Amino acid sequence: MRVQMLGLCRFSYLGLRGYQVEHDSIEARRAYLYDPDRLARRWLWFTTVALPGWLAQTDPDFTLVVMTGPDLPEPWLGQLRALCDSVAQLRLSLVEPMDYHLQACRAAIAPHLDPQADVIGHFRHDDDDAVALDYVALTRRDFAQVQGLWQAEGKLSLDYGRGLMMEAREGQLRFTPRICHNMGVALTVFLPPQAEQTALHFNHTKLAQWMPGVQISRPLMFIRSIHGDSDSGDMGPGLPWKPEEGSINRLLRQRFGLRRGALAALSRQLL
Template sequence: MRVQMLGLCRFSYVGMRGYQVEHESYDERRAYLYDPQRLARRWFWFTEIALPAWRMQTDPDFTLVVMTGPDLPEPYLGRLRDLEAEIPQLKLELVPPMKYHLKACRAAVAPHIDPSADVIGHFRHDDDDAVAVNYIEAARKDFRRVKGLWKAEGKLSLDYSRGLILRSEKGKVRLIPRICHNATAALTIFLPPDADETALNYDHSKLAQWMPGVAVTRPLMFVRTLHGDNDSGDMGPGLPWQLDEEALNRQISARFGLRPQWLEKIAAGL
């Protein structure tokens, strides 16, 4: 059974729906998302947190669609084009503003669906989060273990729940080990290739309403950031777990391709 792994990352896409922060008009939304200081911070998170592990995936057979608007200000649009040329798995989609956000997301993803695949593993990836370097490999392997659940309904969620919350506030940064069920990072929604939906169609906090789900609580699989630019700054429900500083430094390097000094670099860049 061939599984295509297909993700969507929205980079300051100007749409009127799909976010918790609301604006009254397109111009107001555009001004907010394209504010130069905000774009600089988003680029910092994207390149320093998100990209290292995508470059290092142990299974390179995946597609990550980066969705933004055709009027994204320079130098960021040019930088995204450069990344597309550099990273084979990264595909840039310039989507004009659309009234309905889910249709916009579908428009970005649809050109990259492989109709010869038996299953599409859809995932959403926020531009300031990270997944582990073996996320793609693990998702394929674990899907094979539970594919009977998918066959029964044609929908299945696979949730890697063990992660780190990176909280940045008032110039200080700290990491909080946390088990969070159905957080957006490292969560895969398996659908048929002809489905009209993507991962964005399903509220990750209410997945049980639509499909069976499997939670895999080991190993450490994601970093989720909380800071002033978040659409939602809530850590949400979860369970604490313990990791000493020495082990934490080893894990952030081995699991996410991040250097132990990255927290200081982040703090200095904010």
């Protein structure tokens, strides 16, 4: 069975819906999203936290669509173009503001669907979060073990629940190990190729309304960032787990290809 892993990452996409921070007009939304200081911070999060894991996936057979507006200011639009031109797995999608955010997400994803695939593994990824280096490989492996559930209903979610909450506040960095249910990062929604939905069409906190789901609590699979520019600054419900003493730095390196020193420097830059 051919599984296409297809993700969507919104980088300051100019739309009125689809986010928890709301604005009354497109002008107010544009002023907020395109503020130069904010864009500089988002680029730092994207390149320091999110990007390393995608550049070093052990299974390179995936596509990550980076969605933004055609009027994204320079130098960030040019930098996104150059990045996506240089990385085979990245695709830049420039989508005009649309009345409905989910239609915009579908417009971004649709050109990149593989017509030869039997099933599409849709995932969403925020530009300040991270997935482990083997996320794609383990998702494909674990789906093979439960694909009968997908075949029965044509929809299935596969959630990796073990993660690190990374808080960057007032120049300080703090990690909280948590096991969460359908956090949204490292969560894959498997749909038929002809389906009109993407991962964004399903509220990740209510997935059981639409499909069966499987959660896998090992290994450590995601980092969720919480900071002043977060769309949601709430850590949300979850269970604690305790890494071996002194192992956070090692886990950052081995699971995500990240260095704690670089992350700490990032948190200090955000002051």
